[in-house]
Amino acid sequence: MPVHSLVPRPAELVVTDEPGLALTPDTRIAADDASAGAAAWLRTELGAATGLGLAPGTEGPRIELRVDARSGLAAEGYRLSVDAERALVVGNDAAGVFYGAQTLRQLLPPAAYRRSPTDTGWTLPAVHVTDQPRFRWRGCMIDVARHFLPKREVLRLIDLFALHKLNVLHLHLTDDQGWRVEIKRYPKLTEVASWRRESQVGAAGPKAFDKRPHGGFYTQDDIREIVAYAAARHITVVPEVDVPGHSQAAIAAYPELGEGERLEVGREWGVIENVLNVSDTTLEFYRNVFDELLELFPSRYVCVGGDECPKGQWQASESAQERISAEGLSDEDGLQSWFIRHFDEYLTGRGRRLLGWDEILEGGLAPGATVLSWRGTEGGIAAARAGHDVVMCPTRTSYLDYRQSDSPDEPIPVGTVLTLADVYAVEPVPVELSPTEAEHVLGAQVNVWTEHMDSPRTVDFMVFPRLSAFAETVWSAQKRDFAEFLPRLQGHLDRLDAIGVEYRPLEGPLPWQRRPGIPGRD
Structure with missing residues (x-):
């Protein structure tokens, strides 16, 4: 595997003509206590692929991992040096060591990503x-x-995600069409709200349905496992439970949360008019939900959604209008802001930070809120200028459910075209921000909305390799050149092949990746 296929591209890379480190039955892995997690991960992954024991040891040929807070490296930074005797990874912290170990693995042939040995030559180049x-x-x-x-x-x-050095998994757990996390106090959220009787197929023309029930949820032990598994790979899992819109599934399970009409779990896509009511009972219900979630998710950030909340039901609701009057609010936008501020105070009181989509700006932004800027960059700009932290994820560059070309072969084509090159070219920090304002940009994320992704195979097709391009935009600080990136990506695709990722080929979808006859939308 050529060294130039590293993805994301490191800040500095020097390849020498010296002999590298051959991995043999005598090779050991040495680690200090702070690097023990990375060592265990590397021993498991390389041991499976190479068949080598890679036992602990500090003598002879070895891979050595250690944390050195005095190394001069930035947070999550690392140095990796390989010669004939040793591969040394030094990290500023445990995360840096882990990312250095990820880079070390990329220096080996793609077979290093398989689950059993298929290759006999394992040499790390001198770098x-x-x-x-x-x-x-x-x-x-x-x-x-x-x-x-x-x-x-x-x-x-x-x-x-860990392979690509991402560090946040934002898990969108609830919406109109399903509730996916066990809440012990409210069992109907999984008994009723976790499945729907059928799903809309496609996105345009007369609505068609598959007449097939769909559902599933994660138990609290499942969530604990997911969170711990991610933490071992230095990934934080940020939960999202949507309020006050995108809540039809919860209302179907507990009708008292809505504005009176009995509902079923949503089976159509798009913005649905049904929203939560603004009663004290509803606020208490969701406080109880978040009480359980905070026990499961140690993340500093908790997402409450706040997006696409239609106001029609509140305009017609006597109780909503009474709340507007009682709280001295100006209108329904103010009512939504009041609702979000309630949970901002709740989360702040428990040492957490509220995260929400940029509609939470409407009616006034809650004091502790962090904004996900998705409707372009304007929300992020406004929030950063007001002194709030921002995560950039505008639709035109960050929505991986969007079609990947204009070709009719793209499956259920929705949105505007978002190519691999488009994702690679994005600059996460809006040029309108001053250097001081730009410090509020925590980073960026891509969003994988799954209305039209009904299987893991489809998720693979829509996410990869665009996620590989995105990973470089948020990791690498140097100027990007798509022509330089493409050869490295070609080598990287060999790794994805070894893992078994069913990505979209660069030349277009394979026959079985298409969905002919199912309409999309612009």
């Missing part, structure tokens, strides 16, 4: 690498509410 991330938020949102992903698939995606 010197110094590297660190540009942003502290390098994320991907996975929507498991519209189409449920089994736990095994979430764990597989976590490994793929």
Whole structure:
């Protein structure tokens, strides 16, 4: 595997003509206590692929991992040096060591990503690498509410995110079409709200349905496992439970949460008019939900959604109008802001930070809120100028459910075209921000909305290799050149092949990746 195929590209890479480190039955892995997790991970992954024991030891040929907070490296940064006797990874912290170990694995042939030995030659080339991330938020949102992903698939995606040095998994757990997390106090959220009787197929023309029930949820032990598995790979899992819109599934389970009409779990896509009511009972219900979630998710950030909340039901609701009057609010936008501020105070009181989509700006932004800027960059600009932290994820560059070309072969083509090159070219920090304002940009994420991704195979097709391009935009600080990136990506695709990722080929979808006859939308 050529050294130039490293993805994301490191800040500094020097390849020498000296002999590298051959991995043999005598090779050991040495690690200090702070690097023990990375050592265990590397021993498991390389041991499976090479068949080598890679036992602990500090003598002879070895891979050595250690944390050195005095190394001069930035947070999550590392140095990797390989010669004939030793491969040394030094990290500023445990995360840096882990990312250095990820780079070390990429120096080996693609077979290093297989689960059993298929190769007999394992030599790390002699290199010197110094590297660190540009942003502290390098994320991907996975929507498991519209189409449920089994736990095994979430764990597989976590490994793929770690390979790409991402550090945030934003897990979209609830929406109109399903509720995916066990809440012991409210069992109907999984008994009723976790499945729908059928799903809309396609996105245009007369609505068609598959007449096939769909559902699933994660138990609290499943969530604990996912969170721990991610943490071992230095990925934070940020949960999202949507309020006050995108809540039809919860209302179907507990009708008292809505504005009176009995509902079923949503089976159509798009913005649905049904929203939560603004009663004290509803606020208490969701406080109780978040009480359980905070026990499961140690993340500093908790997402409450706040997006696409239609106001029609509130305009016609006597109780909503009474709340507007009682709280001295100006209108329904103010009512939404009041609702979000309630949970901002709740989360702040528990040492957490509220995260929400940029509609939470409407009616006034809650004091502790962090904004996901998705409707372009304007929300992020406004929030940063007001002194709030921002994660950039505008639709035109960050929505991986969008079509990948104009070809009619693209499956269920929705949105505007978002090519691999488009993702690679994006600049996460808006040029309108001053240097001081830009400090509020924590980073960026891509969003994987799954209305039209009804299987893990489809998720693979839509996410990869665009996620590989995105990973470089949030990790690498140097100027990007797509022509330089493409040869490295070609080598990287060999790794994805070895893992078994069913990505979209660069030349277009394979016959079985198409969905002929199912309409999309612009």
